[in-house]
Amino acid sequence: MIKPSENPELWDFLNSLQYGDLLSGKVVAIERFGVFVDLDDGPDHPVFPGVGLITLPELSWRSFEDPLDIVQIGQSVSCMFLQFDTWNGEARLSLRETRADPFQAFADRIEVGQELRTRVTKLLPFGVIVEISDEEVEAVIHERELMGEAATAQENGIKVGDDITAVVLGLDRERRTLSLSQRQARPNCG
Template sequence: MTEPAPDPLERLRERLAACPDGEVRTGTVAGFGERGDVLVQLDGDDPSAPTGCIPRHLLSWAVFEDPSEVVSLGQRITAEVFGANERSGQVTLSAKACEDEALYRYLRRTRRGDVVTGTVAAVHNFGVFVRLDGEPAHPAYPGTGFVRLPELTWSRIDHPEDVVRPGQRVTGEVLGTDTHQGEVVVSLRALQEDPWDGLAAGTGEVVTGPVTKVIPFGVFVRVGEAAEGLVHESDLDGRAVREGQELMVTIVEIDRVLRRIRLAPAE
């Protein structure tokens, strides 16, 4: 009795299941795509067609005009699985993740929850790079550690330099690692006391605090060590208020889930 032919879809699923995200695979460069992608014949796959694909932005840390400047046909390559598409049967790979072996090893052994210390290497309006103690030299960035703006502090700030400056020593908690971006995502805020935990004032209470920010639709007033509330401009009745001015306010509403406090002038 003849055995039924293997289900192609099931074979595809089995092949993709063998390529979980984060796994390191090896293969051979089989060609180049129209968008600058690199096609890879993964080891152990059906030789009739390349299964792996390295998008241009995941090929190398080096600056290049054409992918052929980085790899050539028939070249052996090592890459990390970035995702698998069951419909197309294609495995997306990142060669950049594995290109710097020392960086890759460092990222893989760094764990969420680790406490790390380093030196602020660069401050930008999109975040802060930190050169972490013990990290290998990064092939592209001024530091392997990266702090996104919301993770700098519990306080509301206008620019990250309100909190840190280049050369400053900082300590934070690791939120995760990204081998494709080559970074350790760090939170300084995680090691700071949450001002909402110490917020003693309640709804209906009258408190006095400094105006921390004047905006088109109202003013922010500090009502705790770092917790701030908003007085809407319609409640000010045209009253001129400046930053730093002490303002007596009534706490109208506290939303601890959304971390918002609504205030009204008490005078």
């Protein structure tokens, strides 16, 4: 724990921040739990490589395997301030909140019953993850909504990279989820 008496300049800076403030800096380290940012207007941190930390979920609206798919060390970034982590003495930041949520824009353009072109990006024990063509939106098609009688996507011969036409069954804007069905798509469309 970093005490205010040990580093008053750091605590004064962090206490001056308000939720929603835009802060700029450079990515200085990428760890398995997040990305450290050396803030342009912030003091040095006594322990960490930067005063700002972007946790992995706050890097991007889209899913990713490696933070290097989103940012690089030395890259300049503008982030939104979320909160002051009083235990570690750092500013929790969000890169994704500085960009429009592609799911919400996508949700404005689709309707239940609409057919979508998708591409399989990952096989799961209970279905597949698909990316909606020309969008930054992903969804799960559960195995019960896949074509075929086999128990898993692999047993049905589905592979990563396959194109699947699916019908929109439902949409939850708050949870950012989309329910899809390959079974209910018109024959010969996928």
